[in-house]
Amino acid sequence: MPLHKTSRIIKPAHLALQRELVEEWQNPSNDRTAEPVIYEADPGSNEPIELYVVWSKWHGVSAANRSEVILDAFEAVRGRNQVRRVAIATGWTPEEARESGLETLKDDDVE
């Protein structure tokens, strides 16, 4: 049986989520109720970036895999140098976001 060595396994379902996220990042929807909702907190080139993505499609995806999908999508859009600046990348379902207070974030609140 062939042996495939890789640093991590990416499931096809996660690749599909990543592609959707890249699409949203590149062509953000004008519909304020649309998903995924991406919060990209970039306070400046000398500080780390924080990424929060609220999305119903995170149901059934582990926290670690959500973070990996977000990081991979961000790297595809912004490049390797920018992904090295990311300190936090977390995915939240709308319910989780509501419970944590994340959903109430406005653009100006993200620092």
Added chain:
Amino acid sequence: MSDGQQLRARMRQQNPSVQDFEIAAANRLDDALALLLGRRLFGAVYLLGYVAEMYLKIAVYRRLGARPTGQAAAFFRHARQRARELGLWQHQDQWASGHGLMFWARLLWSLPNAEGHTLASSECRALYRHVRRIEDRWAVEMRYLTDAGNWPDAERVLASVEWIRRNRLALWR
């Protein structure tokens, strides 16, 4: 299950990532600020030392190639191995069961980044100064002491922890 049992179960299952350290460091910094506002100065300094430790470890792990999702325990072992390879184990008296701030700082300025560059000497000097300032006023063993603390010490430690926090991207990039 009681709250205490749930907490212990969560801790047993926990395998914190580098970004969990980042979130925890920010939370503990908030806790320390609350203690400072409540004039619980010694406790505030005790927490601030751990905040510095977490930010230094994050910077080392990131220099070693960790993504935010990297498992902290694996990078802790990797860091200890790299310290041995770099000959830093001669300073193992500073290791302090993995809590030695100067040990982590020394490892940080010895590690090349992804492009093969180590920290600039000006950054090393500033990092040394701030870590020294914290270590002069902080040790894990503080937990066994009773002391009121004092404002000048607390302010100096807070300023140095803030410096590390603000410059952490430069330290890991």
